[in-house]
Amino acid sequence: MSTRYDTIGRTYTATRRADPRVEAQIRDALGDVRRVVNIGGGTGSYETAGPVIAAVDPSPVMLTQRPAGSAPAARAVAEHLPFPDRSFDAALAIFTIHHWSDWRAGIAEVQRVAGRIVILTWDPAIQDHFWLTREYLPEALTDEQFVDVTFPELDAALGGIRVEPVPVPADCQDGFFAAYWARPEAYLDPTVRAGISCCSLLDQDLVEARIAKLADDLTSGAWDERHPGLRDEASLDVGYRLVVSA
Numbered sequence: 001m002s003t004r005y006d007t008i009g010r011t012y013t014a015t016r017r018a019d020p021r022v023e024a025q026i027r028d029a030l031g032d033v034r035r036v037v038n039i040g041g042g043t044g045s046y047e048t049a050g051p052v053i054a055a056v057d058p059s060p061v062m063l064t065q066r067p068a069g070s071a072p073a074a075r076a077v078a079e080h081l082p083f084p085d086r087s088f089d090a091a092l093a094i095f096t097i098h099h100w101s102d103w104r105a106g107i108a109e110v111q112r113v114a115g116r117i118v119i120l121t122w123d124p125a126i127q128d129h130f131w132l133t134r135e136y137l138p139e140a141l142t143d144e145q146f147v148d149v150t151f152p153e154l155d156a157a158l159g160g161i162r163v164e165p166v167p168v169p170a171d172c173q174d175g176f177f178a179a180y181w182a183r184p185e186a187y188l189d190p191t192v193r194a195g196i197s198c199c200s201l202l203d204q205d206l207v208e209a210r211i212a213k214l215a216d217d218l219t220s221g222a223w224d225e226r227h228p229g230l231r232d233e234a235s236l237d238v239g240y241r242l243v244v245s246a
């Protein structure tokens with residue numbers, strides 16, 4: 001059972017919580033359902049997007065950070081779900097599928113236990129345009145610790161999908177990788193980086209060297225010269241996508 005989040009998830013809730021605008025989009029995608037399971041549910045973010053009655057996650061460190069009163073959570077992986085067939089009307093898989101060791105087996109299991117599936121993931125082709133990836137940390141998206149899952153592959157595995165862009169608000173409350181696109185100073189904070197697996201799973205000497213370059217560019221004004229007006233945008237498409245099964 002993967003427990004990488006037992007190491008990198010210790011301070012997760014310091015910076016990671018549901019953003020209300022992203023959550024509203026997830027709620028719309030779930031639609032009118034009664035029983036929802038949260039796969040890779042971790043600390044419970046986004047479970048108020050719908051009637052979540054159960055969650056699974058392999059990491060005890062993540063599970064122990066779930067707030068009191070949240071849905072009962074089992075220690076399990078997507079690839080082996082401890083539920084009978086058709087236990088749920090829908091399943092959530094938020095920022096998790098790229099961590100699954102066998103995503104096809106996970107999707108097959110989720111299809112066995114649930115009806116509609118709502119996945120929040122990213123499009124690497126678009127996230128490649130994000131300034132942090134392009135100018136400072138290209139390794140963040142090519143890291144071999146992440147599983148590549150393409151939309152055509154998801155389409156085939158799920159028998160049809162709808163893909164929606166998830167615009168990221170400038171003041172996004174959930175500190176995922178590109179959440180701070182308009183607040184570059186945030187990436188200088190080690191606690192912010194600890195909540196972002198594409199930073200925390202990389203070699204930390206490399207990350208610190210690249211972040212030192214960012215710090216220099218912020219001090220000299222070079223970052224603002226390269227990104228005129230970016231701090232004033234309200235939201236940005238940084239490649240996040242909601243994938244909803246047909």
Ligand SMILES: C[S@@+](CC[C@H](N)C(=O)[O-])C[C@H]1O[C@@H](n2cnc3c(N)ncnc32)[C@H](O)[C@@H]1O
Nearest residue numbers: 005040041042045059062077078094096099100
């Ligand atoms: C970035 S966190 C996302 C947690 C939560 N969904 C959220 O939005 O905050 C990724 C989660 O996926 C979990 N995970 C890793 N491998 C998994 C697997 N094979 N099946 C289910 N969850 C897994 C991790 O333990 C971690 O809690």
